[in-house]
Amino acid sequence: MAVTDPIADFLTRIRNASKAKLLRVDIPASKMKIQIAEILKNENYIHDYTIIEDNKQNILRIQLKYRGGVPAISGLRRISKPGLRIYKPAEQLPRVLNGLGTAVISTSKGLLTDKQARSQSIGGEVICYIW
Structure with a gap:
């Protein structure tokens, strides 16, 4: 199924993963999503991110950050x-x-x-x- 708003999908996946207390989340990569992940890392909302190469579309893997069991991203x-x-x-x-x-x-x-x-x-x- 095609996603009409990839940035909203990116934000929703991060929001859902942090509420579920997951350590990482995998998202289809794009240049804009990588730049947003860089901003999240620089502002200390996430630990780090990596780009996993594949044949179709690369995957952006984000390691979420928690402070005392509470997600660093509250919204x-x-x-x-x-x-x-x-x-x-x-x-x-x-x-x-x-x-x-x-x-x-x-x-x-x-x-x-x-x-x-x-x-x-x-x-x-x-x-x-x-x-």
Whole structure:
């Protein structure tokens, strides 16, 4: 079955795996998903990720992080969807939980966190919120 929104599928798989207290989750890979996984790693939401090569589509394996049995990721929300894209200029970039969470922004310089985009004065498409 074809997935109409691969990023929402990516976020849902991570959300479901963390609620089920799984140590890792396998997701079909794409360039954007790998960049989001890199942001999750840099912001200390996951331990690490690896790319498993195969014949069709590579697999992105994410090792989830837990702090005292509680998932490091308490919430994920898709903001910009295929049917409704949400773009914000640099001055109007959202703050997730008053700065405690992270917003992933797709800019002309690649995927950035809201803090990075704000410091570089770059706006873009708001992909998702992570907290």
